[in-house]
Amino acid sequence: MQENQTQNIAISDDEVSSYLRSHPHFFEQHASLLTEMFLPSPHGSGAISLAERQQLAQRDKIRVLEIKLANLIKFAEENDSISDKIHAFSIKLMNNQACEQHFSTLQNLIAQSMQHDFSVTQTQLHIWLPPADSALAEDAAFKPVNEAFSDWCTALSAPFCGEKPAVSAGLIDAKLLSLAFIPLYKAQDKKRAFGVLILGSKDSQRFKPGMGTMYLERAGDLVSTALATYL
Secondary structure, three states, X not given: OHHHHHHHHOOOXXXXXXXXXXXXXXXXXXXXXXXXXXXXXXXXXOEEEHHHHHHHHHHHHHHHHHHHHHHHHHHHXXXXXXXXXXXXXXXXXXXXXXXXXXXXXXXXXXXXXXXXXXXXXXXXXXXXXXXXOHHHHHOHHHOOOOHXXXXXXXXXXXXXXXXXXXXXXXXXXXXXXXXEEEEEOEOOEOOOOOEEEEEEEOOOOOOOOOOOOHHHHHHHHHHHHHHHOOO
């Protein structure tokens, strides 16, 4: 009989939680309970009071927020730095165009900017449209590539980042562990790429699948515009 009575008055954790939520003034009316309640320390060092546990929980939340804020500031600073470099790159390209420099000068400018300003190990430029000046056809940038590769580049909706794709076999230095393939388009034709700018790095984490490509796209637009005058 005693056991049955005990079972009848037993309540679940959910019922306790529900009761406390529906009676928010419970602990005001029973304040002494707060000083009598002790919980296991989250750091495994015995028991602590409810108030201490709340303080620890609050500190943990603040610490998480501080880390998130620090990361946001870091990303903002990195984006500002990249934006400044893209701006400087665009000015270099405009100055080059204004001076009507030779095609090889433009290639060197692109390679040096990518390597020095954007920490890229190596750059490659491949163009499969014929140049306006037939003398440029002998330049390495206009060396024919297989159609499967040019079709793959054209099919990209955004720069490709990651390990070397099989379709680029024979084009990429084995020492490059991560790459970005940036398709190049004429302003009036965004459906068919006329070439590709390849950025390669010895760092396997430099260009990763899923990374943001906004600045790579901007660099591609700038290079495309600069190259269009030679096509």
